[in-house]
Amino acid sequence: MHETDTVIDRMVEQDCKKLHFCQFDHALLPMAANYPIDLAHHTSLPDVIRAAYGVDPHPDMPDGVYSRMNSRLEKNMGAAGYYLCKSATTAQFWISIGLFPTTNGIIASHFQATSPQLSQFAKFFAQLKHAEIAGLSAEESAAQLVELMVSEGIADYRAIATTIMAEEMAKRGDRKKTSQSIQLKLLDQILCKLEKIETYSCDIGTLSGRSRLIPYNLKIQASQLEWSGGPISVIASNHQELSDSMLRITAEIQKTSGTEIDKLNDAIAYIAQSAQVAEVLDISQGPCGAIDKISGAVRKELNEVVEESARRVQDVLADINKTALAMNRISHQMRRALCAMEMTRVLCKIEHKREITRAEGLGDVATQLLEVQQALSQRMSLIDDAVDIALSLAAQVTEEISA
Structure with missing residues (x-):
């Protein structure tokens, strides 16, 4: 060449x-x-x-x-x-x-x-x-x-x-480091956190599904020890209700994170639109602008696009703040469910110790409960951390827009 x-x-x-x-x-x-x-x-x-x-x-x-x-x-x-x-x-x-x-x-x-x-x-x-x-x-x-x-x-x-x-x-x-480019990077980081929350919620859904199988194992143990109405049957019924509740909580996490991801995608589009309009205005003011004169009316319209984009991004950030509160409430519900699961595990251990020859399977159920409980607790901690970081990033975007 x-x-x-x-x-x-x-x-x-x-x-x-x-x-x-x-x-x-x-x-x-x-x-x-x-x-x-x-x-x-x-x-x-x-x-x-x-x-x-x-x-x-x-x-x-x-x-x-x-x-x-x-x-x-x-x-x-x-x-x-x-x-x-x-x-x-x-x-x-x-x-x-x-x-x-x-x-x-x-x-x-x-x-x-x-x-x-x-x-x-x-x-x-x-x-x-x-x-x-x-x-x-x-x-x-x-x-x-x-x-x-x-x-x-x-x-x-x-x-x-x-x-x-x-x-x-x-x-x-x-x-050229612009306000829009800074906002875009921050919004992209928030999006990454929300996508992680969605991934964690899918893991929680799988774990909650595993938890739903445990009552059936408990009922098998109950049939070996008693006809009905005994402590293991009660534990099984209580845990079945708990598992159903956990699945509802999981669905709420997935719905909440999915909704915010859609809104944040829109916000990123607003930022991109605002950035391009700002660049058009910058080019038109320079010596190389081939549209020699953008009328005052058009310039006003373009500036309004920038302002409207900023307003819409702020609306999305306000929604993210509301979502964080909702996530905190959901997290509290899940942790209460985990406490109930721990109680189920303790009761299984007690019954296993009392009927160790005939209730050998209860030890396995207690182990299953511990594994599910620990995994769920870890995912919820990751979600809590992601929510806190998203809130901090949202505050930075708001500060950048205000500046």
């Missing part, structure tokens, strides 16, 4: 890392951009965006993604997502896109995304594209996209999309 080619490649790479933006009217007709566009040939929003990189649509790019973005814009809502494209030199070229409604129309900001996680996203896009039905209207296509996401695993989709967004915004924020 010639040295000149290397220099050109480096210039192209640096250009792709830039945040590009373009302006559309309310009918989504292009008005201007900070890169060359041919208004005669680049007529649609996707065409205008791809023109910044000289790429074409990839055959695995789902049509529903375009339709979904347009549907949100028609409702005067912002939109964000990724375009899967192909270039002359690469099989896949990804563009991260943010769309912001303004008084005068739409401003789209976009840049090349290079996260390693995009390889997983590509598989998901290919699944969606394969399942799409051709010939649907834009509205039908947008609705079908949501249905397909559910059938193909929307939880996985959101997890991957959020990870990519966090990685890409962190890389952009590293070039």
Whole structure:
């Protein structure tokens, strides 16, 4: 490779890392951009965006993604997502896109995304594209996209999309340390803690399920020692109620953590949107802004996007504080259940000692109870620690927003 080619490649790479933006009217007709566009040939929003990189649509790019973005814009809502494209030199070229409604129309900001996680996203896009039905209207296509996401695993989709967004915004924020980049890192750490809580709650669910089998072992022992109504039968009945209660508590932990993960994913999207808008404002004020003048009205709208994003993040943080209180209550309930389990274990040991020849199995049950109890106690301690750290991080985000 010639040295000149290397220099050109480096210039192209640096250009792709830039945040590009373009302006559309309310009918989504292009008005201007900070890169060359041919208004005669680049007529649609996707065409205008791809023109910044000289790429074409990839055959695995789902049509529903375009339709979904347009549907949100028609409702005067912002939109964000990724375009899967192909270039002359690469099989896949990804563009991260943010769309912001303004008084005068739409401003789209976009840049090349290079996260390693995009390889997983590509598989998901290919699944969606394969399942799409051709010939649907834009509205039908947008609705079908949501249905397909559910059938193909929307939880996985959101997890991957959020990870990519966090990685890409962190890389952009590293070039210029902004309030949004700091908030993003903190929110990503909170998300990590909530995901751990969800993992721990799944472990607790498995352990609670194991606990539910113990009453049956107790009833077998009871049948060997007595017909009914004796102490072991009472222990078995009490522990069955306890196990049912633990499963309900476990379900509450999973529901609570899952709800907050969804909200936090939204908050990360708000931060990303706010960061891109702030970068658009920064570019437009610089000497290289190709939209020579952003009107005062549009500038006001963009500043409102930043403010609205901050408000929504604060709402999510308030919810996290409420969730922490709920988790503390749930943790208290679980620890009461663990105390009851300890009582069951002690009674089993007493009965085992009293009827050691005929109740040998009670020793095994007592051992099972101890193992489950210790494992549950450990998971609950991990959840308590994760909740405390999430609260501390949330306080830091609130402080950063206020500053």
